[in-house]
Amino acid sequence: MSAAGKWGDLPARVLSAAVMLIVGLLCLWQGGVVFHVLVAFACAGMIWELTRMMPAKSSRWPIQVAALVLLAFFAVLFLPPVFMFPLLIAPALVGASGLRSDRFRYGLYAVGLILACFGLIALREFRGMEWVLWLIFVVIATDVAGYFAGKTFGGPKFWPSLSPKKTWSGTSAGWIAAFFVGLAFGGVGLGVVSMVLSLASQLGDISESALKRRAGVKDSSALIPGHGGLLDRFDGLMAAALVTLVIASVIGLPHQPG
Template sequence: LVGGATLAAMYLPIGFALPILLAPAMVGFGQLEKHRTVFMCFTVLIVLAGFGLAQVRDDFGFGWMMWLVLVVVVTDVVGYFAGRAIGGPKFWPKVSPKKTWSGTAAGWVGAAIVGMLFSINTGVGYQLVGVSIAMSMASQMGDIAESGMKRRVGVKDSSNLIPGHGGLLDRFDGMLGAALFLLIIGQFLAITPGLN
């Protein structure tokens, strides 16, 4: 249902796409007996994020899609290794006990480097560094939000599809946050379509 709604929304004017995107959340909300609010909020966020990723691909091209992916991956990888190496105060121990402030800040630095490289090679300008850092923060918010959701409903993993990795959603929680952020602020960015 969610995949069909997202696919249909890509080929419709935005006025018709929005109710179709929100419909799966309403359908699920009516069928569940508990955790309905959590389900509805996350369904809306996931569907809008998927729509945002499709919009980036269609409107701006593969190169900018790679920028988005690299910012999220570098944030996650650099943050993980820096957090383990440096340690220090925890970011939010009750929700994500392993995340540290050092790893969080290192993720921002990694995203800034990605933004710097893309700003040089694309001629977009150095504002892309700041946008990349903000997107890094949005991806971290997606990660934290998904951890908080799991704790709220009392599960350790979001699925059993990828054993030992916290579930499929754990591989994409940062991407969801970043895609949603880009969907919201994309209209204000001077990104040139068609980067190859």
């Protein structure tokens, strides 16, 4: 492969990532309803992509389920907390009911996506902007280090049957980069947690690759130049956010970043 072909997708990837980063950071800085709305629309978009990849009974089902996700995220702003989790999970269960097959696989993945998005909102609201920045930069560092190390060094594949492009060199580079992000934000303890989230991010990418292979598609959609769809871009962040929510709920996170 020529050098141009090897790095041909880099300009589109960099530009798309820069735009998403700027918009995301502005909404993150605002917090509150602004960040809630951003995450709600992102979640609805990912559910739309996920439903499109599944054997739905109706061609309109993906957009209908996405609308339910938006409705649920907006409704929790006004309803008592006791209704929060049932309301957020309901679109995933309803979405599964409109499929011809793969209902369990879809429901599990959709619930994970929705809870991960809720975790991002909760992290911003109850822990502060610094925690969300830490999580975002852990995932970015994992992705960037893995991309460049994999392209540069190549080597044995990490999980060739599910993700033929991911190498051990890129995977381990992602862990190392994530550790240093955690170290910079909050010390060794956070560095170790960051490595766990780096692995979660990579497994999120692999699981989405498995879904696409099963569906026979290259990308979840074509919404983002150089990255494919929202799921292609945020699969790692969703997995890391979900694991962060579990860690925070079960054993707690290390001391405040910064």
